[in-house]
Amino acid sequence: MNEIELLRQQYLAELQNKATTLGNLLQSILHDLGCKRAPNWKELEFMVHKFAGSSGTYGFGALSRVLSHLENALLSGALPRLKKNWAARYLQAWQQAFTLSVKNAISEKKSPAALDNDLEELSQLLNAKEAA
Amino acid sequence: MRILLAEDDTSIQRIASLALERVGGHQVTTVNNGRETLESLKHQTFDLILLDIMMPELDGFECCRILKGDAKTQAIPIIFLTARAQTQEIQKGLALGAAGYIVKPFDPMTLPKQIEEILSGGQAHAS
Numbered sequence: 001m002n003e004i005e006l007l008r009q010q011y012l013a014e015l016q017n018k019a020t021t022l023g024n025l026l027q028s029i030l031h032d033l034g035c036k037r038a039p040n041w042k043e044l045e046f047m048v049h050k051f052a053g054s055s056g057t058y059g060f061g062a063l064s065r066v067l068s069h070l071e072n073a074l075l076s077g078a079l080p081r082l083k084k085n086w087a088a089r090y091l092q093a094w095q096q097a098f099t100l101s102v103k104n105a106i107s108e109k110k111s112p113a114a115l116d117n118d119l120e121e122l123s124q125l126l127n128a129k130e131a132a
Numbered sequence: 133m134r135i136l137l138a139e140d141d142t143s144i145q146r147i148a149s150l151a152l153e154r155v156g157g158h159q160v161t162t163v164n165n166g167r168e169t170l171e172s173l174k175h176q177t178f179d180l181i182l183l184d185i186m187m188p189e190l191d192g193f194e195c196c197r198i199l200k201g202d203a204k205t206q207a208i209p210i211i212f213l214t215a216r217a218q219t220q221e222i223q224k225g226l227a228l229g230a231a232g233y234i235v236k237p238f239d240p241m242t243l244p245k246q247i248e249e250i251l252s253g254g255q256a257h258a259s
Contacts (some may be wrong), residue, residue, distance in 0.1 A: 003154065004240055007147050015138070049186055053215035054143045056237025064237055067216075075218070 010025055011058045015036065019102045022047055033084045033091075045074040048119045055105070062115055063101040069119055070094050090125050097122065133158045136178040139213065142185045147240050148182070148213070156244025166190025170198060173205055176193040183230075185214040185221070188254070193228060197232065200229035211250055213238070 025047060029039040048071045056064030073079040079087055097118040104115075135158050139145050139181035149160045163169050163178065165187040181199070192212060199205040212225045215236040222233050232250035234243070 004147065007143075007150060007224055010146075011143050046186060049215055050141050053236035054141050056215075056238065061237075071215075079252060085215060 005102065011054070013089060014104060015055075015060075018051060019098070022098075023095070030088055030091055033088045036084070039080075039087075041074055041080050044077050045071065047091060048074065060105045063098075063105045066094070066097050066101045067113070069122055070098075073122075073126055082126070086125070090122065093118070093122055094098060095127065096131075133179040134177065135160050135180045135182060136140075136172060136203070137162045137168065137182045138164075138166065138187065138192070139182070140164045141176045141184075141186040142201035144184075145193065148238075148243060150169060152242045153249075156247070164188075166192060166195030166198075169195050171190075173177060173199070173208075176206055181208055181210045182234075182247075182253070183210055184214055184218050185225075196225065196228045196230055208253060212246060231250075 023042055025040075029041075029044060032039040048067050052064050052067035052071050055067060070079075073090070079090060083089065097115060100118075101115060133156075135152055137145060137148055137152070137160055139162065140147065142193065145162045149162060152158045153158050161172065161178070163172050166183075167190045169181065169183070183192040183196060187195075196210050196212075197252040199208065199210065206229070210229065212230050212233045213236065214221070214233065222236070226231060234246050234250070238246070
């Protein structure tokens, strides 16, 4: 096994912990949305940005695409502009796609076509409700 | 080439260092943020700085601005290594005096080649 593959295996071993940390932050943001407190969008943007860059560099393209979707929604301001119940709906749908892509990365499975559909639905959700 | 890699994500530090050392034959020193970059340059000399943008304490843009404003460090080429690939971000980096951009995710095996292309003036933006 070459050294880059060894690093990739090391990254893979750390992946579940990274995913859990991001999942915990998402839960805290969903909680804040529910109780009308201002969510920490900046912290989420930072974490997702880093995760998208590293997962793609280590060859987990599908996972990186899912993370980039949320990063772009945050960077463009589209997600923070949504009404809170729609923002929560987007994040819950995104979390499902994220969980699936982490699971596939860990089991070294290729991205199913369903993931592309999920991303398309997330984009529609953002676009349709941004002005709401 | 002596390269200073400023990147707060250890997983990116590991793979970029490995690629630059083993594939490119360079000597790599890693730091975790802009502040450590400035500190490191007080004691060591480098031929190139690879700078992430989103870093804690002092971000890549601010760090670049300081380095390009200091006579001791302004001649060292800076390449941004970042997942922030929006046009305005690229323009901001170049306006601050960076030699170019490499977009994350990057292919570790071709990272040294991308750097070479930027430094030879061929392309400011490699992805």
